[in-house]
Amino acid sequence: xxxxxxxxxxxxxxxxxxxxxxxxxxxxxxxxxxxxxxxxxxxxxxxxxxxxxxxxxxxxxxxxxxxxxxxxxxxxxxxxxxxxxxxxxxxxxxxxxxxxxxxxxxxxxxxxxxxxxxxxxxxxxxxxxxxxxxxxxxxxxxxxxxxxxxxxxxxxxxxxxxxxxxxxxxxxxxxxxxxxxxxxxxxxxxxxxxxxxxxxxxxxxxxxxxxxxxxxxxxxxxxxxxxxxxxxxxxxxxxxxxxxxxxxxxxxxxxxxxxxxxxxxxxxxxxxxxxxxxxxxxxxxxxxxxxxxxxxxxxxxxxxxxxxxxxxxxxxxxxxxxxxxxxxxxxxxxxxxxxxxxxxxxxxxxxxxxxxxxxxxxxxxxxxxxxxxxxxxxxxxxxxxxxxxxxxxxxxxxxxxxxxxxxxxxxxxxxxxxxxxxxxxxxxxxxxxxxxxxxxxxxxxxxxxxxxxxxxxxxxxxxxxxxxxxxxxxxxxxxxxxxxxxxxxxxxxxxxxxxxxxxxxxxxxxxxxxxxxxxxxxxxxxxxxxxxxxxxxxxxxxxxxxxxxxxxxxxxxxxxxxxxxxxxxxxxxxxxxxxxxxxxxxxxxxxxxxxxxxxxxxxxxxxxxxxxxxxxxxxxxxxxxxxxxxxxxxxxxxxxxxxxxxxxxxxxxxxxxxxxxxxxxxxxxxxxxxxxxxxxxxxxxxxxxxxxxxxxxxxxxxxxxxxxxxxxxxxxxxxxxxxxxxxxxxxxxxxxxxxxxxxxxxx
Ligand SMILES: Nc1nc2c(c(=O)[nH]1)N[C@H]1C(S)=C(S)[C@@H](COP(=O)(O)OP(=O)(O)OC[C@H]3O[C@@H](n4cnc5c(=O)[nH]c(N)nc54)[C@H](O)[C@@H]3O)O[C@H]1N2
Ligand SMILES: Nc1nc2c(c(=O)[nH]1)N[C@H]1C(S)=C(S)[C@@H](COP(=O)(O)OP(=O)(O)OC[C@H]3O[C@@H](n4cnc5c(=O)[nH]c(N)nc54)[C@H](O)[C@@H]3O)O[C@H]1N2
Ligand SMILES: [Mo]
Numbered sequence: 001x002x003x004x005x006x007x008x009x010x011x012x013x014x015x016x017x018x019x020x021x022x023x024x025x026x027x028x029x030x031x032x033x034x035x036x037x038x039x040x041x042x043x044x045x046x047x048x049x050x051x052x053x054x055x056x057x058x059x060x061x062x063x064x065x066x067x068x069x070x071x072x073x074x075x076x077x078x079x080x081x082x083x084x085x086x087x088x089x090x091x092x093x094x095x096x097x098x099x100x101x102x103x104x105x106x107x108x109x110x111x112x113x114x115x116x117x118x119x120x121x122x123x124x125x126x127x128x129x130x131x132x133x134x135x136x137x138x139x140x141x142x143x144x145x146x147x148x149x150x151x152x153x154x155x156x157x158x159x160x161x162x163x164x165x166x167x168x169x170x171x172x173x174x175x176x177x178x179x180x181x182x183x184x185x186x187x188x189x190x191x192x193x194x195x196x197x198x199x200x201x202x203x204x205x206x207x208x209x210x211x212x213x214x215x216x217x218x219x220x221x222x223x224x225x226x227x228x229x230x231x232x233x234x235x236x237x238x239x240x241x242x243x244x245x246x247x248x249x250x251x252x253x254x255x256x257x258x259x260x261x262x263x264x265x266x267x268x269x270x271x272x273x274x275x276x277x278x279x280x281x282x283x284x285x286x287x288x289x290x291x292x293x294x295x296x297x298x299x300x301x302x303x304x305x306x307x308x309x310x311x312x313x314x315x316x317x318x319x320x321x322x323x324x325x326x327x328x329x330x331x332x333x334x335x336x337x338x339x340x341x342x343x344x345x346x347x348x349x350x351x352x353x354x355x356x357x358x359x360x361x362x363x364x365x366x367x368x369x370x371x372x373x374x375x376x377x378x379x380x381x382x383x384x385x386x387x388x389x390x391x392x393x394x395x396x397x398x399x400x401x402x403x404x405x406x407x408x409x410x411x412x413x414x415x416x417x418x419x420x421x422x423x424x425x426x427x428x429x430x431x432x433x434x435x436x437x438x439x440x441x442x443x444x445x446x447x448x449x450x451x452x453x454x455x456x457x458x459x460x461x462x463x464x465x466x467x468x469x470x471x472x473x474x475x476x477x478x479x480x481x482x483x484x485x486x487x488x489x490x491x492x493x494x495x496x497x498x499x500x501x502x503x504x505x506x507x508x509x510x511x512x513x514x515x516x517x518x519x520x521x522x523x524x525x526x527x528x529x530x531x532x533x534x535x536x537x538x539x540x541x542x543x544x545x546x547x548x549x550x551x552x553x554x555x556x557x558x559x560x561x562x563x564x565x566x567x568x569x570x571x572x573x574x575x576x577x578x579x580x581x582x583x584x585x586x587x588x589x590x591x592x593x594x595x596x597x598x599x600x601x602x603x604x605x606x607x608x609x610x611x612x613x614x615x616x617x618x619x620x621x622x623x624x625x626x627x628x629x630x631x632x633x634x635x636x637x638x639x640x641x642x643x644x645x646x647x648x649x650x651x652x653x654x655x656x657x658x659x660x661x662x663x664x665x666x667x668x669x670x671x672x673x674x675x676x677x678x679x680x681x682x683x684x685x686x687x688x689x690x691x692x693x694x695x696x697x698x699x700x701x702x703x704x705x706x707x708x709x710x711x712x713x714x715x716x717x718x719x720x721x722x723x724x725x726x727x728x729x730x731x732x733x734x735x736x737x738x739x740x741x742x743x744x745x746x747x
Contacts, residue, residue: 018664029270036085068406081239095122124511125542159186167467168408171522188444204382210613223399226361231371235265298343314393331623363399413525434585474722532599669704690721
């Protein structure tokens with residue numbers, strides 16, 4: 001096994017093909033339809049494309065796994081977007097990564113290929129096993145695979161010697177069974193993708209409004225008169241959100257985008273579902289604030305200071321529902337505007353313009369995503385946004401509220417089901433009452449803590465329900481070493497990925513059904529707390545695939561026998577029984593089986609009745625210390641982001657159409673005058689050198705409009721640069737959007 005960095009600096013086809021053009025000024029439109037169909041037909045063929053794409057997000061169809069944006073009440077006959085079509089095509093592909101693939105190549109040879117190439121091998125078809133120290137994976141029976149896992153788990157000194165990761169595609173039913181199994185086994189080591197994603201949002205919101213979720217519905221978004229879109233690129237990552245923004249816009253809403261980059265999706269949107277949209281498009285953002293990377297805490301502190309100065313405060317709301325106003329006012333009165341200028345890179349006039357917009361608005365919605373959550377000061381930044389929304393009384397009324405835009409299609413549902421390393425005592429009480437066995441109370445490990453525990457030899461078995469742990473995690477080389485130090489790594493997956501190729505002493509790949517494939521009805525919860533069913537319709541990619549629910553229940557039976565009273569075999573046969581257990585265990589699910597077919601919205605006290613389940617029953621205004629990241633001479637502050645042709649670590653293609661980049665991903669975007677200052681020409685090939693000599697090799701410099709001192713590169717190629725211990729305070733989320741780097745010319 002090679003011990004160097006796990007992501008090789010290779011691209012297929014050769015990186016010489018890389019082309020850079022001008023960034024686009026509009027999104028979607030005909031090019032999006034063409035791109036969607038090209039991907040779909042390329043992977044699935046014509047007939048299968050039509051059969052599959054017409055089922056996306058329909059009442060009788062399956063929930064699109066492209067993102068967690070909700071579906072409208074009135075569904076369009078094509079309720080999906082370009083990137084949803086790519087996500088579907090990627091799963092419903094006719095290509096197969098069967099035992100022949102693993103016979104032909106050693107594990108190291110596969111690991112030397114790019115993520116793009118690995119993903120394009122197709123769907124996994126058989127359970128595969130890497131024997132101790134073996135060079136290759138070989139097929140294994142399901143039964144033997146379960147036995148191997150049971151033996152390794154039994155050999156641990158303590159149940160805390162294993163960790164059980166979850167990615168956010170897992171259905172509610174599978175997630176519920178999975179956490180029940182893990183807690184019956186005896187640990188809360190349930191790290192999940194949320195730890196790297198919206199954990200900072202959950203922490204800030206729970207802290208201040210008493211629930212770790214947003215407070216708006218789709219109707220609120222469309223009824224708002226002002227929408228802030230902060231640190232989010234919906235044109236690529238939530239394209240269906242653009243339709244909602246367009247509808248809001250038609251009703252006269254104003255939109256402000258706050259982002260170091262001027263993303264095409266927020267400029268002009270050509271709605272492919274209407275002729276007018278295709279021909280003319282709608283200008284979405286009225287105001288764009290090119291904030292410096294990591295500058296949002298300063299920006300929102302400054303805006304809040306201005307609103308207080310102008311007395312643009314909803315004093316009734318604050319007096320009735322909030323605490324901490326006087327302390328916040330005193331804190332913001334001391335705001336240092338030089339710090340604000342340094343952190344945001346914005347003129348005071350531009351910040352005042354944002355304050356004007358907020359002051360004029362009766363119904364404001366603030367949307368945000370990874371541009372805010374993946375910084376050291378992320379939790380404080382989101383609390384500052386809560387301050388804004390509370391002081392303006394923008395919670396619990398139509399057209400207003402907080403809207404963290406979730407990523408994975410069921411990441412929010414997984415949390416509701418208990419995929420969480422820090423469950424509350426109340427949650428565990430409910431679960432114990434419903435399932436009848438005692439649950440561990442001590443908090444478990446999140447993603448970063450799991451990596452540290454593997455490194456230090458405390459966690460010896462890692463099992464993952466989906467995802468790509470290695471490539472999603474920070475500090476790729478450190479994570480790879482940690483994984484290699486374990487006794488067993490197990491991945492339940494639909495397609496091969498890098499995590500399968502950097503193994504423990506033994507390793508298993510267990511192939512599972514995807515969303516598109518025939519199984520019993522499952523349910524998911526979207527970003528706005530709506531729960532509904534999802535029905536796969538395609539024949540499974542291979543006869544050897546098992547559903548996630550089945551895998552969990554069979555494994556639980558093997559590992560636990562009848563140690564706890566859960567009827568695993570019955571759960572596996574009839575998911576209705578799992579939903580009955582969910583109904584007993586988790587508030588808000590009464591009548592679950594009867595209601596899930598049509599869908600329903602979970603209770604949300606702040607939204608529904610302006611009730612805040614905090615210690616005092618009031619929403620908390622908080623004083624947050626400014627935390628300004630200084631960029632030393634010769635350095636840049638790098639954010640790691642998604643291209644238009646990827647879903648997290650799954651690379652659909654090598655283009656980032658809206659940003660004008662084609663046929664390559666190893667690029668670093670830098671402002672032209674910063675390049676001049678650094679003495680590096682556009683087009684130069686450089687290594688990115690991160691903290692403590694961490695290095696990502698061979699990136700082409702692209703001159704691009706981004707604020708002074710900032711840079712951008714794609715995830716996961718740049719993950720090697722993110723130190724394991726560089727995390728958001730309080731939430732532990734890797735600070736993958738503020739990495740100090742320098743550029744080093746290739747010798
Ligand atoms: N097609 C597609 N859809 C997806 C995904 C995908 O990979 N592909 N991933 C899914 C998942 S899991 C998630 S979490 C979401 C992610 O959705 P996004 O959050 O939109 O994803 P990122 O590409 O990480 O983009 C972050 C945006 O934040 C901006 N940004 C970076 N740093 C800062 C900052 O300091 N301040 C501000 N204000 N902005 C900043 C970047 O310029 C970029 O526009 O999308 C989901 N949907
Ligand atoms: N530097 C940097 N790092 C980041 C981020 C960033 O912005 N910058 N973003 C972070 C974020 S927001 C997230 S959410 C994480 C994502 O982290 P993960 O969720 O771990 O990663 P994905 O790439 O979404 O996982 C893709 C794999 O999931 C498997 N899969 C797909 N569908 C299914 C299914 O239905 N069932 C099962 N069992 N497996 C399936 C496939 O094998 C596929 O290879 O990455 C994080 N890492
Ligand atoms: Mo995410």
